Amino acid sequence: MSKLDAKIPEGPLAKKWTKYKASQKLVSPNNRKKLDIIVVGTGIAGAPAAASLAEMGYNVKVFCFQDSARRAHSVAAQGGINAARNNKNDGDSVYRLFYDMIKGGDYRAREANVYRAAEVSSAIIDQLTAQGVPFAREYGGTLANRTFGGVQVSRTNYAQGQTGQQVLLGGYSALKRQVALGKATMYSRRQMLDIVVIDGKARGIITRNLITGEIERHAAHCVVLATGGYGTIYYLSTLAVQSNASAAMQAYRKGAYFGNPSFIQIHPTCIPVLNEYQSKLTLMSESLRNDGRIWVPKVKGDKRNPNDIPDEERDYYLERRYPAFGNLVPRDVASRAAKERCDAGYGVGKTGLAVYLDFRDAVxxxxxxxxxxxxxxxxxMYEKITGDSPYETPMMIYPAGHYTMGGLWVDYNLQTTVPGLFAIGEANFSDHGANRLGASSLMQGAGDGYFIAPYTVSNYLADEITTKVPSTDLPEFEEAHNKVVERINxxxxxxxxxxxxxxxKRLGHIMWEHAGMKRNEEGLKKALEEIAALKKEFWSDLKIPGKADELNQELEKASRVADFIDLATLIVRDALNRKESCGAHFREESQSEGGEAVRIDKEYSYVAAWEYQGDDKEPKLHKEQLKFENVEVKVRSYK
Amino acid sequence: MKIKLNIWKQANPKAKGRFEKYELDGVDPEMSFLEMLDSLNEKLIKEGKDAVAFDHDCHEAICGCCSLYINGRPHGPGEEVATCQVHMRAFKDGETITVEPWRAKGFPVLKDLIVDRNAFDKIMSAGGFVSIDAGQAPDANSILVSKVDADKAFDAAACIGCGACVAACKNSSAMLFVAAKVSQLALLPQGKVEAKRRALNMVAKMDELGFGSCTNTGACEVECPKGIGIDFIAKLNREYLCASFGEAE
Known part of the structure; x- marks a missing residue:
């Protein structure tokens, strides 16, 4: 029996969500107050989900590892949030946004989920605006919009270059309101360390209080994970340094399948690595490509000041290779093109691992x-880090690990293969296929949180109204608790x-080298060996100062790194299995003569969902075949 | 570079703290301050000593986690920077750098350089929101907002909730933090409906949690990593006064 039923409602694509909402099971307001929900993570998916479920009347317990819910890394999203509102009268529509995402994702996403994400996008902007999010406005008072990569319409709403912060604070303020009303309870500085499954259903979590070190048990009727992505697998990435994969890995070990783990977006415009001590890379928003032109010198090793290099000696390689989209090609395409130029010896800067992003013409x-x-x-921000002013001299940029399209496998209900365990936002795999388009992460996260999870979670809870919250003294809690303590010791x-x-850091090197922008069988196999060796060394030569029952940041790190090591193996296995190139996943064995990615639809038009079989055992692969009934599957071309 | 460090160490909220001296060699001027502390910890751990605990996360001055008081200034040297944007090139070779946590009654020390800023969350819960449930919102373009107001509201909304304003203030006042949120929402039509309640409740909560009153010295504005100005405090005072004299809601 295959457990991989995506539970997509019948009927035409545009009617599926309406039909779902019309026929789903409901929980009456009186019963909602008897039902408890755990939400882990307070980013642009978690905070809205927690707030919205609390507004409906459920009792919500919310967890985050930061000191405040407002610090989740969604706060750092810069450029914007898409919505199919056709504000610019330029031919946008729900279908167009859906189509752009399917194509942008290189035909590796599930049609029904993507369509729904596009369908709720407009309501998100209404909701956020009503919360007081100060989106950019035109002089007439209406919303302003801008364009992002991979599309030909202007559908992106923004608040300068701090859209993520403003959008997140909207969700955060809604959550704070529910805390004040007593419907949501906030548990900050908690790391989730296990999920408790009772009679096959997710019923609670085990957390560590990061201040006291106390291991705590929390029970509920269901658990929603909104724990974000795992781009920090590369050590250096655009993510916050504490972003981690631990919650997702605990879910995976408890039976939730992991979908397309190797689909990791490498963002093309980041400040390049400056020195060996560096702990993180800083993103420069994709929106810069609206006005900045990307180039390298036509001559290898041209060390002249970029402003002294005349136009005819510059290679605007994106405009040359992709005349239709130019500098606004999708992220995967832009990243690989930068790597190609640098690998060929045309890179600039001290290390030769950088290209110019030039605003001369725009200024x-x-x-x-x-x-x-x-x-x-x-x-x-750029000037503070590098000391150079982009008004005067071109920025130098290089790709860096950024967003994970892969994540926990979920069905149309956003439920994982463990009943009662939901995954929303970046933590799930569902909407971006093999490559995410700019300004659609806030959109998907907020859509899941405000307008999808409240319905689908209710649909699940409708069958639980007579169930009592389990006691945390049950053997399942006891066992999970003991395992967590054992692991810490x-x-x-x-x-x-x-x-x-x-x-x-060493894990990051292995992954960047062999499972980064370009992958091949030999390198991936080598990575498997190197990760196995690193794992052995980790478990025999790790050093942590201090004790378990105190604030111990080194212990927190160790626990996260242990999970990253296991996830790395899973990513590499997934990359090895998929012998095609699609989106961000580029297998060197599968490319055209011009170096473009070549998909192999006959063999790989599926979601790879991996089932845990035990530590150090090969996971089992399940395939969810993708059906495209509403778009024609084509070679993705931005020429 | 070689530097000397004077760092506040405190095992837990109840323990007595003290300054600990460290020396660090081979510091690259291009390192960020946080990366310098990382390498100090790497060294301490290898020597079998306890690491220095400090809060940090996004490293791009937007999460508001980092909270170091460096050489007597919140977030250290530089204009409109958070700790994560301070680089070692701002210090001299051989310099002694003193690092402390935020010092304020409202922000008790948890360990070493980490403080508890829960009070800010509580102030937010007292009124830092618009009371609207998911699904109730009108069309965003039906609420026209002048560009000037939207931009001004954004300037206030840029607050990252780090608490530097409190740390900079000799009265440990949270006026700038409260002013930023009250002003943002009062400037927008969406927030005007409950503007009075918001101003009264947030100020009351701020007072209750042990933050002092405004000194009018402007230290908060100088140290705010997002450059939020004290004109917003004037706006808060106006909102608060009008609310105090207005009809109760």
């Missing part, structure tokens, strides 16, 4: 003031010589 045409209005804070007792961060 000349629109004036400094207009450019400042659009990108002021990004230019300031194991970390502390190794007493070796190397820090958790040093292992993370």
């Amino acid at each position: 000349a045409k629109q004036g400094k003031k207009a450019i400042k209005g659009k990108y002021g804070n990004l230019f300031d 194991k970390f502390l007792n190794i007493n070796g010589t190397k820090t958790a961060s040093s292992f993370h």
Whole structure:
């Protein structure tokens, strides 16, 4: 029996969600107050989900590892949030947004989920605006829009270059309101360390109080994971340094399948690596490609000041290779093109691992003031880090690990293969296929949180109204609790010589080298060996100072790195299995003569969902065949 | 570079803290301050010593986690920077750098350089929102907002909730933090409906949680990593006064 039933409602694509809502099971307001929900994570999916479910009347317990819900890394999203509102009268529609996402994702996403994400996108902007999110406005008072990569319409709403912050704070404020009303209870500085499954259903979690070290048990009727992505697998990435995959890995170990783990977006415009101590890479929003032109010198090793290189000696390689989309090709295409130029020896900067993003023409045409209005804070951020002003000299950029399209496999209900365990936002795999388009992560996360999970979670809870919240003294809680304590003691007792961060850094090197922008069979097999060796070393030579029952950041790191190591193996296995190139997953064996990605639809038009079989055992592959009934599957071309 | 560090160490909220001296060699001027602390910890752990605990996360001055008081200034040297944007090039070779946590009654120390900023969440819960449930919103374009108001509201909304304003203030006042949220929402039509309640409740909660009153010295504005100005405090005072004299809601 295959458990992989995506539970997609019957009927035409545009009617599926309406039909679902009309026929789903409901919970009456009186019964909602008897039902408890755990939400883990407070980013752009988690905070809205928690707030919206609490508004409906459920009792919500919310967890985050940061000191405040407002700090989740969605806060750092810069450029914007898409919505199919056709504000610019330029031919946008729900179908067009859906089509762009399916195509952008290189035909590896599930049609029904993507269509629904596009369908609810407009309501998100209404909701956020009503909450007081200060979106950019035109002089007439209406919403302003801009364009993002991979599309030919202007559908992106923004708040300068801090859209994620504003959108997240909208959700956060809604959550704070529910906390004040007593419908939501906030547990900050908690790391989720296990999921408790009772009679096959997710019924609770085990957390560690990061201040006291106390291991805590929490029970509920269902659990919603909104724990984000795992781009920090590369150590250096655009994510916050504490972003981690631990919750997802605990879910995976408890039976939730992991979907397309190797689909990881490498963002093309980041500040390049500057030195070996670096702990993180800083993103420069994709919106910059609206006005910035990307180039490298036509001559290898041209060390002249970029401003002294005349136009005819510059290679605007994106405009040359992709005339239709130019600098606004999707992220995967832009990243690989940058790597190709640098690998061929045309890269700039100290390391040769950088390309120029030049605003000279935009400043000349629109004036400094207009450019400042659009990108002021990004230019300031760049200058603070590098000491160079992008108004005067071109930015230097290079790709970096960013967003994970892969994640926990979910059905149309956003439910994992463990009943009662939901995954929303970046934590699930569902909407972006093999590549995500810009400004659609906030859209998907917020859509899941405000307008999808409240319905689908209710549909699940309708069958639980007579169930009592389980006692945390049950053997299942006891066992999970003991396992967590055992694992922590194991970390502390190794007493070796190397820090958790040093292992993370080495893991990042392995992954970037062999499972980054380009992958091949030989490299991936080598990565498997290297990760296995690193794992052995980790578990025999790790050193953590301090104790378990205190604030111990090294212990937190170690626990996360241990999970990253296991996830790395899973990513590599998935990348090995998929012998085609699609979206961000580029297998060197599968490319055209011109170096473009070649999909193999006959063999790989499926979601790879991996089932855990035990530590160090090969996971079992399940395939969800993708059906495209509403778009024609084509070679993705941006030429 | 070689530097000397004078860092506040405190095992837990109840323990007595003290300054601990460290020396660190081979510091690259291009390192960020946080990366310098990482390498200090790497060294301490290898020597079998306890690491220095400090809060940090996004490293791009937007999450508001980092909260170090460096050489007597919240977030250290530089204008409109958070700790994560401070680089070692801002210090001299051989310099002694003193690092402390935020010092404020409202922000008790949890360990070393980490403080508890839960009070800000509580102030937000007292009124830092618009009371609207998911699904109730009107069309966003039916609420026209002038560009000037939207931009001004954005300037206030840029607050990252780090608490530098409190740390900079000799009265440990949270006025700038409260002013930013009250102003953002009062400037927008969506927030005007409950503007009075919001101003009264947020200020009352701020007072209750042990934050002092405004000194009018402007230290908060100088140290705010997002450049939020004290004109918003004037706006808060106006909102608060009008609410105090207005009819009860």
